[in-house]
Amino acid sequence: MKNISPKYLYLGLIFIISPVLTTAQSESNTVYTCINQISENITAPVRIALDPKNNIYVSDVKQNRIIKYNTSGQLIKQIPLNFPPASIAVNKNEDLFIGDKNSGEIYKISSTGEISLFSNKCVSALSICFDSDEQMYVADGKQNGIIILDKNGNITGTLGKEVLTYPVCLFYDKRTNRILAGEHGGTGTGFTPECKIYVFDLQGNIINSFGSYGNNDGQFYRIQGITSGKCNNIYVSDPFQGTVSVFDKEYNFITKFGKFGNNPGELNMPLDIAFSEDEIIFVSSLNNGRIELFKAPENLPSSKIFDSDAVICPGDSTNIKIKLTGTPPWNFTYAVNGYAREEITSEDSIFTLKISEPGIYEIIKLSDNTNTGSCFTGSAVIKTPEILPSVSISSNDTLTCSEDTALIRFDFSGNAPWYFPLIYNDSAQTNIFTLNNPTFLPVTKKGTYEINKISDAFCTSANISETLTLSTQEKPYADFLYKNNNTEITFINTSENADSFLWDFGNGNISTEETPSPEFYSPGIYEISLTAKNKCGEDTVEKIVNITNSENNNCDRTFIKISPNPSKGTFILECNNSTRTKIFIEIISSSGKTVFSKFFYGKKIKEKINIENLPQGIYILKIKSSEFAGSLKLIIKR
Known part of the structure; x- marks a missing residue:
């Protein structure tokens, strides 16, 4: 196909230009539909501005006037000037500001119609915009930068003088609080590679740039107008190619629309672009002497991250849910903390992204099968907690009687509530949820209790290893053997599960030794008892022992x-x-x-x-x- 490109455009002097033919590298997307034209009383439209009520202001450099239309495109009034208007802008108070192409002076027409000189600090006021504080930014092509003016028209600073050569269009992005400046790409018939959009913060730092010289996707022969529209997408007009390129809010190329020509819906030198609240796109077509009205596609592909903020522990993972609209398949790229990570293709409208790294997750690029543009909203903030959850397990009753209850104590770190599985003897599991620190759990089963993971209010799962073994103390069993060799008697304690003993030898003598060696004063039959004790009880055994011979003690x-x-x-x-x-x-x-x-x-x-x-x-x-x-x-x- 053939596109018609103009021979040259010098913004210091804007003329209606005879075009020459060049070969285009790619077709523009036609899903942006031309729905109407505004041409009444227009000869050479350059700049477009919309006031808070969506009334349309058009600067006509051939007639030296500003023409005002309502939202339906009906003529409201004409404002004659004694100079060619190079730029126009409307502030929140509906005051109109106009840049003089010849002198660079900026005039103010109040909402009541009073005209006054606002500032004479600029040499070439090619484009004007306001930030949220009503500071004015002026693209001054002859001073090679952006001039910042306060509410009284005095200079308070500059932007971009170290990189800009011939800035011709400006846009304030209230979403990011940044200034987008279009570097024209050349003057007269010359071309330069610096045909791009610079992104500045309000302190003058370069945040980003996008675009380059050429006629491939995302490239320009010249840049003349810039604005933001549906889904915060960026729209840039190229007068030489007769197209409008569309970039997403992360400055990735999405598509372009428009066709160079003179018929209704075609563009011949599109110098400016504006977006209304009802998503109508206004494009000034200089050589056609009219404003073309386009409608953005109703169903741009979109992505939304929802219900995905989480706090995860190191080594754990969580899922980020992404809702996609449009025509499948979708291709999207996500970023972590602003850095692109991975391009993903999905056939499903609800996509689950499994991640294990903390950071801010956002979608930064999206297209579907129609490749018409994109909207992406939402983000997932994934954090790791400052204090990881943990638990220690202990008991003062690690050895208890078989029928007694032991009390297990859990001490936590982290943030309540805590949730963990308590595993008994490597098999049975009890899930415990608690707000209390410490927490106590009575148990009757003796064995090994283990915790291998725990969750708290901010951490879905932390791996730990805590073990407690509870043992059973059985009741004691008392018994003994004895040997009598006529001259002495030997007792052998065969009791079980005892930790203390009491012997009674039936002769008034007792002993707490485990294996005593008692003395008997005379032969006879003795009733000997042994009592075995522990914390769970006691047991006594009694036996009759015949002492047949005994040495005669000196102390009877x-x-x-x-x-x-x-x-x-x-x-x-x-x-x-x-x-x-x-x-x-x-x-x-x-x-x-x-x-x-x-x-x-x-x-x-x-x-x-x-x-x-x-x-x-x-x-x-x-x-x-x-x-x-x-x-x-x-x-x-x-």
Whole structure:
């Protein structure tokens, strides 16, 4: 196909130009439908501006006037000027500002119709826009930059002088609070490679740039007009190609529309572009002397990230849900923290993206089978928590009786509520949800309890390893064996599950030793008992033992006396010691601890002993010398 490109365009002097033929590299997309034209009283339309009510202002450089139309394209009035208007803009107060092509001066026409000089600080006011604070930005091609003016028309700063050569169009993007500036691409018949859009923040920093010289997708022969429209897409007019290129809000090329020509719906030198609230696109066609009205496609493909914010633990993953509209298949690219990651193709209108990296996830590029444009909204903020959830498991009752209840304690870090599976003996699982820190859980089953993962308010799953083993203490079983070789008797303790013992030898002697060696003073039949104890109870066994022979002790039990017994802690100990040897007396508690000891001398012993400081209970009094040994049960009772 043939496109008609103009021979040259010099913005300092704008003329109606005879075109020449060039070969286009690609077809423009025709889904943007031309729905009407505005041509009444227009000769050479250059700039377009819309006021807050969507009234349309058109600058006509041949007639030196501004023509105002309503939203339906009906003529409202004409404003004659004594200079050719190079630029126009309307602020929030519906004041109209007009740049003089010859002098660079900017005039203000108030909403009441009063005309005044606003600023004479510019040399070439080719395009005007306002930011949200009503600061004015002026593309000054002769000063090679953007001039910033305050509400009184005084210069407060500049933008882009280090990179711009001939800026001709401006647009303030209120979504990002940035200024988009179109670098024209040349003057007269010359061409330069710097035919692109620069994106500045309000401090003058270059944030991005897009476009280049050429006639492929996303390229321009010249740039003349720029605006934003449906889905925050960016629209850029190329007067030499007679087309409007469409970029998404991340400045990726989507499509283009328009056709160079003179028939209705065709564009011959499209110098400016504007977008109304009802999504009508206005394009000024200089050489055709009219404004072409286009309608954006009703069903642009769109993507929306929804219900996907999450906090994940390191090593875990979550799903981001993306809703797609349009005609399948869809191709989209997502970014993390502004950096493109992966291009994905989907046939499904609801796509689930599984991710494991924290950051801000956004869709930055999208197209469907029609390739008509795109809308993408929403983002997913994926975070990792400052404090990861964890739990420690403990119990003061790691050894309990079989029928008793043990209390397990859980101590947490992280943010309530906590949720975790409690695994018993590698098989049974109980899911626990709690708001309390610490949390206590009574259990009756003994075995191994394990936690291998935990979730809290911000973390879906943290891997941990916590184990607690609870053991059962069985009741004791008492039993013993004995051997009698006539001269001595040996006892063998065969009890089970006991941690303490009490022997009663039937002769007044007792012992808490596990395997004692008692002394018997005379032969006879003795009833001997053994009591085995632990925290779960006690068990007693009694056996009749016949002592057939016994050595004659020098201190016969007939001559050992404790009185009173029981006592409150003070008693008299008497013993006849025929050998006059040294005697050692020791009192032992039921736990096996020595609580009193003393040596005595003499043939006949009679000693008062005071142990009232000891608690009541059963004690063993042991008497030992080099010639004999014996023990008696001592009872303190109050």
